[in-house]
Amino acid sequence: MVSSGAIQIPSRLPLLLTHEGVLLPGSTVRFSVDSPRNMHLVRERLLKGTSLKSTIIGVIPNTRDPEHDTDDLPTLHNELLFNGHPLRHTLSFSLCVCLCRIGTAGIAVQVVGSNWPKPHYTLLITGLCRFSVSSLLKERPFVLAEVKQLDQLERYTTPQRDATATDDGELGELSEKFYQAAVQLLGMLDMSVPVVAKFRRLLDSLPRETLPDVVASMIRTSNKEKLQVLDALSLEERFKKALPMLTRQIEGLKLLQKTRKMSPDNEKRVTDVQSLYAYTVIYFPNLVDRVHLAAVSEVITKVYCLDIRAARTLLDNDHYAMDKLKRRVLEYLAVRQLKTSLKGPILCFVGPPGVGKTSVGRSIARTLGREFHRIALGGVCDQSDIRGHRRTYVGSMPGRIINGLKTVGVNNPVFLLDEVDKLGKSLQGDPAAALLEVLDPEQNHSFTDHYLNVAFDLSQVLFIATANTTATIPPALLDRMEVLEVPGYTQEEKVEIAHRHLIPNQLEQHGLTPQQLHIPQSTTPDIISRYTREAGVRSLERKIGAICRAVAVKVAEVNHTAVFDLAFSECFAVCLFSDKAAPPELPIVIDHIALKDILGPPVFEMEVSERLTLPGVALGLAWTPLGGEIMFVEASRMEGEGQLTLTGQLGDVMKESAHLAISWLRANAKTYQLTNMVGGSDPLEGTDIHLHFPAGAVTKDGPSAGVTIVTCLASLFSGRLVRSDVAMTGEITLRGLVLPVGGIKDKVLAAHRAGVKRVILPKRNEKDLEELPANVRANLDFITATNLGEVLNASFDGGFPGVSGTRAHPQLTSKL
Numbered sequence: 001m002v003s004s005g006a007i008q009i010p011s012r013l014p015l016l017l018t019h020e021g022v023l024l025p026g027s028t029v030r031f032s033v034d035s036p037r038n039m040h041l042v043r044e045r046l047l048k049g050t051s052l053k054s055t056i057i058g059v060i061p062n063t064r065d066p067e068h069d070t071d072d073l074p075t076l077h078n079e080l081l082f083n084g085h086p087l088r089h090t091l092s093f094s095l096c097v098c099l100c101r102i103g104t105a106g107i108a109v110q111v112v113g114s115n116w117p118k119p120h121y122t123l124l125i126t127g128l129c130r131f132s133v134s135s136l137l138k139e140r141p142f143v144l145a146e147v148k149q150l151d152q153l154e155r156y157t158t159p160q161r162d163a164t165a166t167d168d169g170e171l172g173e174l175s176e177k178f179y180q181a182a183v184q185l186l187g188m189l190d191m192s193v194p195v196v197a198k199f200r201r202l203l204d205s206l207p208r209e210t211l212p213d214v215v216a217s218m219i220r221t222s223n224k225e226k227l228q229v230l231d232a233l234s235l236e237e238r239f240k241k242a243l244p245m246l247t248r249q250i251e252g253l254k255l256l257q258k259t260r261k262m263s264p265d266n267e268k269r270v271t272d273v274q275s276l277y278a279y280t281v282i283y284f285p286n287l288v289d290r291v292h293l294a295a296v297s298e299v300i301t302k303v304y305c306l307d308i309r310a311a312r313t314l315l316d317n318d319h320y321a322m323d324k325l326k327r328r329v330l331e332y333l334a335v336r337q338l339k340t341s342l343k344g345p346i347l348c349f350v351g352p353p354g355v356g357k358t359s360v361g362r363s364i365a366r367t368l369g370r371e372f373h374r375i376a377l378g379g380v381c382d383q384s385d386i387r388g389h390r391r392t393y394v395g396s397m398p399g400r401i402i403n404g405l406k407t408v409g410v411n412n413p414v415f416l417l418d419e420v421d422k423l424g425k426s427l428q429g430d431p432a433a434a435l436l437e438v439l440d441p442e443q444n445h446s447f448t449d450h451y452l453n454v455a456f457d458l459s460q461v462l463f464i465a466t467a468n469t470t471a472t473i474p475p476a477l478l479d480r481m482e483v484l485e486v487p488g489y490t491q492e493e494k495v496e497i498a499h500r501h502l503i504p505n506q507l508e509q510h511g512l513t514p515q516q517l518h519i520p521q522s523t524t525p526d527i528i529s530r531y532t533r534e535a536g537v538r539s540l541e542r543k544i545g546a547i548c549r550a551v552a553v554k555v556a557e558v559n560h561t562a563v564f565d566l567a568f569s570e571c572f573a574v575c576l577f578s579d580k581a582a583p584p585e586l587p588i589v590i591d592h593i594a595l596k597d598i599l600g601p602p603v604f605e606m607e608v609s610e611r612l613t614l615p616g617v618a619l620g621l622a623w624t625p626l627g628g629e630i631m632f633v634e635a636s637r638m639e640g641e642g643q644l645t646l647t648g649q650l651g652d653v654m655k656e657s658a659h660l661a662i663s664w665l666r667a668n669a670k671t672y673q674l675t676n677m678v679g680g681s682d683p684l685e686g687t688d689i690h691l692h693f694p695a696g697a698v699t700k701d702g703p704s705a706g707v708t709i710v711t712c713l714a715s716l717f718s719g720r721l722v723r724s725d726v727a728m729t730g731e732i733t734l735r736g737l738v739l740p741v742g743g744i745k746d747k748v749l750a751a752h753r754a755g756v757k758r759v760i761l762p763k764r765n766e767k768d769l770e771e772l773p774a775n776v777r778a779n780l781d782f783i784t785a786t787n788l789g790e791v792l793n794a795s796f797d798g799g800f801p802g803v804s805g806t807r808a809h810p811q812l813t814s815k816l
């Protein structure tokens, strides 16, 4: 059997020396790999290679004890000739043994790595054809050999004359006998089992000459018997070796059926296909596709081998802080590694803009060694954006999922579904409904894009979603995701992020070096507090970019002058060889004055204390999808008829909170000695009240401003100033209770950013404080309140009249 024809395996193959299982052409076998040579082969050939060719390897069965396949084997100088060629290498004993064997060239269709219980890989290999080793080219780090193909590959791919069909001699007889025996075996099995039915169909379409290999790999045979089939180079001999094995299997099944018939309640046909098909997955149709694919596509499937320690280091190197998120991401990756499956919850990172959600997604892809693709979902309101258009439309095209796969060119990328909370809806359907199918691991193995109109397997794609808030994510979609909250950063964290990541990145992007621009650690807090007000670090990054641009101009000017001082030839050399501007003598240091020159006058001032200088102003804390915010509440009163005016774009819930606050204050006016303009005990008598929430263009809603409105009005009616360093949040009831609210972490971070010293919050929110960074907890004084009396007492210096003594609870002082 000499190889001829179009389809050839590579003439040089890396060899996998296996101790378990024998790979026969046409079968698929799972091999566990842990010896040093084989591990090298997987890492350097299968995982690094990107072409289909690099997934073809030679499998040489080695029946020796695996323990002996170590690198310190005794080596022999091999002077054997093999197929007429001298073997020029010094070979280990095990290699000499292996060399005498025939092997099977196969395609690695899957590589799965694990570190538990020890580092190893599991390979799924589909056998293509026999080969013999002509000469060894190298022994380390893995064995590479010059090989000679022994079987033709075309027999699987092109309908051609069957070598045995026309043979009237012994071979024809043998092959017919073998075929009939195979039909008999299948007849004894349960056809309702898909793999049996599939094999029955294949039996007629396969060339007879392939049957011994296929059948021997499927029936119960020992490795020794399979080796005999592998070693049989003549077809006749192969039939002769495999036929007794097949007959034995039939006899065994007959016996089994007989014993089952003897017990009346067990008359069903043999369905124990599992025992018969111990190693086998029939792969012929795939094989045909794969061999053809070799000519057109270089895309292969790589399953990661993930090292959790390396993943941790990578995530730590890329991102400062975010400990909780990083821990959860590592847990998620570790579980996937142990399960070696991709099914699992879809992670959804929820947090304000610029806190690193997208960049963590990018790091995960790097950690897994996969392609990364971001799909922006903001404003998508047509389901064909996800699923594609039907081809009947002019200008139709595939959806974003299929387009993304086309862009990355592999079927297992990390897809970041950015801003799932901003999906729209329109007459053209609901894109969220299409996403349901994409994100459901039970359904997405057969995702159908309207444009392609064939099912596509998305189960290898790792989806990660990001959002600013969960409130607007459709519930069915949210249900399929595991939400990981990413809160904003404290000032100290931002300083660290700036110096570890943002400044070096911006220097790099602007072609500057630390020798040219230096932003001292003492300047960064000023950039953060005076020029940005955000939960994340995106504006901070922009400001640093602006500083870099300004400095780049200076550096370029200096260089220009310097270049003119040079002789022409030197000048030419500078132009040729310097891709970065030459450093000026001293780095340009950005101090407070330089900062003002470059960025202009400060955009934000520490305005809290200045604005709380009149009675009738209080500071609240609000949550928005952009993070926490401080929120002033102002009240004024004038002669009138008890009217309440509310301004500042308030929602219904907030308006109701204002009415509640007024009702509670009127009901408790005597206790707290609150008066109207003429000194009467009903604060609203002959008085109009105007409540305003500044930043009038921004819509505000929610119940959490309740305590702030009460405090603001109490200040107005009593004429006393609210403490200038206090901010508060909490819902109120008509009876004066303080109820818990959401977003505490973001709100407290906002208070901390604004320089507030005391935060009043509902008692039932005390547990949320544990999630705050230690330095924030240490810098703030937390007062937890169960009723409005406690809130008022903590908001005014020296407590609030009427409640002191009776309502000043010792627990008002935080124990944190």
Ligand SMILES: Nc1ncnc2c1ncn2[C@@H]1O[C@H](COP(=O)(O)OP(=O)(O)OP(=O)(O)O)[C@@H](O)[C@H]1O
Pocket (backbone or CB within 6 Å): 318, 319, 320, 321, 322, 351, 352, 353, 354, 355, 356, 357, 358, 359, 360, 418, 466, 467, 468, 497, 501, 502, 536, 537, 538, 541
């Ligand atoms: N903890 C961090 N360590 C280092 N860099 C960070 C960190 N957090 C954010 N960054 C940097 O801030 C920038 C903005 O981050 P990114 O684009 O990931 O934000 P995002 O949360 O996805 O925002 P959006 O919701 O607007 O998409 C990036 O350059 C990122 O590298």
